[in-house]
Amino acid sequence: MARLSADTHPWWRRTSLRLKLQSSIVGYALLVLLICAVSLTWFANTYFHQKAQRDLQMLGEVLADNSRAAVTFDDAGSAANILEASKGNPHIRMAMILKDGKVFAAYPPGITSEGVDRLRPGDGVWLHEDHYYVSVPIVVAKDVKGRLYLQSDLQEWEEVKGNLYKVFSGLFAGLLVLTGIVSYWLNMHITRPLSALSTWATQVSRAKDFNARAVKHNDDEVGTLVDSLNTMLAELAKQESIRSWNEILETEIRERKEVERDLIAMRNRAEAANQAKSQFLANMSHELRTPLNAIIGYSEMLQDVMTDEELDRVELAGDVDKIRSAGKHLLSLINDILDLSKIEAGKMDLSIEAFNADELIQDVIGTIAPLAESRGNRLRINVEGEIGIIYSDVTKIRQILFNLLSNAVKFTHQGQVDLTCARIHDVHGEQVEFSVHDSGIGISQENLEVLFKPFSQADASTTRKYGGTGLGLAISRSYAKMLGGEIVVASEVGKGSTFTVKFPVQMEGIGELFAEREATGHERAASRELDEPLEQTQLLLIDDDEAVHNILQYQLSRHGYMIHSAMSGKEGLKKAFEENFDVIVLDILMPEMDGWQVLQKLKSEAKTMSIPVVLYTIVADKEKGYALGADDYLVKPISKSKLLTTLKNYRRSSSNKILLIDDDRHTLELVDAYLADMDYQLIKAENGREGLDILQVEQGTMIILLDLIMPVMNGFEFIDEVRKHPEFAKIPIIVISAHDLSNKERSLLLQHTQVIIKKGEYSRQELIGNIETILGNQRDARKRSGS
């Protein structure tokens, strides 16, 4: 850029700094000198001429005055003497007195009046041919008797002028020398360092050696420039090092990512191992239960036998009782382990509902009272006011309370156990607090610390003496945490303990959770449109009650039924003959022609004989109904699910194919069982690749149920693949996975799938509800696009 524009710049920009400096200094000095010389000369000139004129005039007047007598008396000799006096002034070249136009006297003697004619007749001083002239009248008694003339040369001025020139020349020479010195100095201290700096900078930029540093000689502007250049270089060097660090970091990040991948793989393996562990525990539970069933069963039976038949074997019965109690203890141990492993695996579900806390307290007390009594303990309940309705998990709270109370009762003998309940308001909001106080053995400080850890009963002998698994408090505390609360304990050995559990009256985020679930399910599904129409089951409803028509329309239309209404038996028959129906739902009690008549007529005509008829009535005469040929008999009122289940048998067989992709045999079995009595054809695939292959073959697949972690092709990869096929991309996907999703994964999945269901945490209703919702929405969408 700079190079390019160099040639286009005017010459003064291109000249070197040194030349510019030198020429400007010399120019400036010359200018000053010139102004001085001119003005001084002019001033001296003016002064000299004025003085010369004045002197000449004065001399003239003196001489004229002196020669007045001589002129009066015509004494030319004395006049000449007077004029001779002017020889004292070397510059007076001529003095002359004219009388009556003739030369009366002259100096130097002998000069004639020639040329004097040309002299001016008047008074005053004038300049003529490098000479000053003066003419003064000689006045006697007011008469001009004669005229005196003086001539003076300018020799004196010439001398002054010569001297002035000498002085100025000297000054000029001195100035030149001085300028030379100054410019040399400037060169040494400014120009040369600058050009050296510039050369150095060029070299640095060529060599890209940002660690080089310029040497600073002075503390002036150039020094400052050196400093800034060095700072700049340091900055560049820093950036250079940052760049190299960046490269190092990038390499490191790459390595880290690889490590991360390995770690993720390891984590997945660990998760699989964890799942295997949970499975193992479940299996263990099963395996232990089978023999326990026999142990406990036999023991109970033997006890019965021994006492019933009054065999004197009471002692034996006592031993058998030990078997039984050991078995029972083993069982509670297994239950607790199972609960704990569920909690650890994060698979312990909360079932949040509204319940009456006061009823819960009564319920728990009812269970614990006999136990307290058997230990000789007095149980006292102190409820402050009314606790009222709580939104939480009632089962978990009951278990916590039962655990705390049974502990209190167990570790207290012939003492006092108090349950205090209150609704309180603290920084965490509206809370409910249960406090269990006993006057029992108490807990030592060191035992308090490990109290809530699994398998950490205060003392190993405690288990034998007091029973219990040592897991109750660990489970209770986990539950309390899950419910957003906590358990604290205060105790003193020998005096008793107080356990206080506190949790919110309304579990946080419950409302939003439900709302969110609704919203995602519905909006997602609603946003889809379906090209192929679904086969709808044509249903003829014959009933005189309009309300029944409205209800069935509402209940069934979302589930693939097209309701055709007939408000009387006659109208129903007419329609049945004219159109084709898959099923007829028939009321019995109708005016004019009742349901029995309609049924008989339908079953006797060839055209309508084979149409299934479901009686839907308040008349409970099933025998008659079946005898007359009804296929099913529903007595009003009836639940929607029962209605759907019954009608399902008569549905037009649809192409409701459901593709289940999961490598887990249990899930396959479970979903199979869940959908067994539904009108769906379940197709199974063990991984994503297999699923894709099936999609190619099985046209009209309605829904995909997808696991995420599978061999060959996992769920995420499957979704990616499916997106590439426009004909499959519209098939709704329900994710069923035990995989704990990150928020990122979740949002990614929700972009392409309808619902995410956590494995092992869904019910049959939930699964079917989701499927029906999605299919229902598709029907709605189809309807909208059709109308």
Next chain:
Amino acid sequence: MALLLVVEDNEMNADMLIRRLNRKGFETAWAINGVQALEMLEKLKPALILMDLSLPEMDGYQATRIIKSGPLRHIPVIALTAHALLEDQQKALTAGCDDYETKPINFPQLLGKIHNHLGEAYDNSE
């Protein structure tokens, strides 16, 4: 009194259960797997079935599904299983079992359930 069909592959458990039921006055029949259970069902037409779910040859789920889709679907089936998870319980109910009892059996509770279902069955037949 009523005849109960016990379907159980573990001999000890079957023996124990049958003897206890007999002591309570029930008549019993024993089938060792699902196939045998279906055969005996036809012949004996019991008042109630106690069905273990993990069985050889034909398991309890399948046997129950077949029973519940056949003409004898009104006979109550109580599942007995050592699978203690809620999931297992749902699975049994989905297969068509009318009730569910986890092993080890709480005998009085089981008796209560049996009486409940028999009572219902009698009510229906009346």
